Amino acid sequence: MVKAKESKVKKEKAPNRYSEIISEVFRRHYKKGNQRFGFERKEFAEIATEKGIELPKNQGDTIYSFKYRASLPTSITDTAPEGYEWIIAGAGVAKYEFRLVKPLNISPREHQLVVKIPDATPEIIGAHALGDEQALLAKVRYNRLVDIFLGITASSLQNHLRTTVQGIGQIEIDELYVGIDRSGSQYVVPVQAKGGKDKHGRQQTEQDIACCRQKFPALRCRPVSAQFMTNNKIAMFELTEQDGDIRVVSEEHYELVPASSISAEDLAIYSGKKKA
Structure with a gap:
């Protein structure tokens, strides 16, 4: 004691x-x-x-x-x-x-459509994840949410990458992906992982972008921030720099569910055959 x-x-x-x-x-x-x-x-x-x-x-x-x-x-x-x-x-x-x-205020929109995704997370991962950030990164990885969100084929290159960026110093990227699209264009995707109460960081996004520009100059950088809304509901944001500030390019919400929980009505909404 x-x-x-x-x-x-x-x-x-x-x-x-x-x-x-x-x-x-x-x-x-x-x-x-x-x-x-x-x-x-x-x-x-x-x-x-x-x-x-x-x-x-x-x-x-x-x-x-x-x-x-x-x-x-x-x-x-x-x-x-x-x-x-x-x-x-x-x-x-x-x-x-x-x-x-000026303060950066990025939070999930209340009335955003939620897209249900068949949960591919191994149960043993959920049972032994050591905290929100690790659990979130694992769920994003196993369910290929970066691919789905950005419309590219992406592969995890390294997580918790610690490196030095000229003009900034040492930084850490939660997880780094590289990807390719149907035309052959290649991308580097730094991912921030945030628990429910954690805030999206301007500095982390700025540092991630600076790192990618220095170390992957031939690849297009598409920073992503992922946030737990609930244990199986995840908000994904694509971010960019514009006029010296961090802006949201796009936002989607995904819910990881058993495949049997996705109804014909859900599929009709996602295909545009029925309005949400």
């Missing part, structure tokens, strides 16, 4: 420690009216020493936490003008920027 309590205390202290460090970084560099400014990871050690804070063993996790898991401290968010928010973006190896941007 003592170990469990100690573990819980450590988990609670980490975000506060991260918040202290990132708040001080912001305070040192921010000037009223700034829309972006840079800082370096080496500053964390200096700040931790000055404030008597135990430096996180994985200093990069301080940045990763505020990029994808936790909200920035109010001392930072309160400085953003109405309709904008601060994000942390990579600017090179161990280099970052605070940037003022």
Whole structure:
């Protein structure tokens, strides 16, 4: 029991420690009216020493936490003008920027048609998936949802790909597909996987696109974000960059069901013979 309590205390202290460090970084560099400014990871050690804070063993996790898991401290968010928010973006190896941007709000549409797909997920996968993200990636893969959604033949190249992108630094892509269409055009498809409460990330999409442009310059990049709506209902978004922002190209909702649950009426709707 003592170990469990100690573990819980450590988990609670980490975000506060991260918040202290990132708040001080912001305070040192921010000037009223700034829309972006840079800082370096080496500053964390200096700040931790000055404030008597135990430096996180994985200093990069301080940045990763505020990029994808936790909200920035109010001392930072309160400085953003109405309709904008601060994000942390990579600017090179161990280099970052605070940037003022408009919030990205991508969520499944309430009245979108749901397409039923015969569930091809092996039951043993569902029984042993270690979390929402892994379960979602597996269901997308086994049911060939990237192929169905984009209308190409796609194959998983690698999942949880960690690599370095020039001008950004280290990134991680949840899963990377390559594909081909009927005319022979080839594609690279970075996929984000989001649980029900997770948010689609502007930065992750921007980083995925930048990575594909650098490492697969001959292939067309078609970023996809997949989100669990329920355990077997998945929203798929194709995203792109336009005018410096992330836009939704298309959206579809799929429900994985036993083949016997797909009725003649459902098929008539999907074929256009009957209106939804």
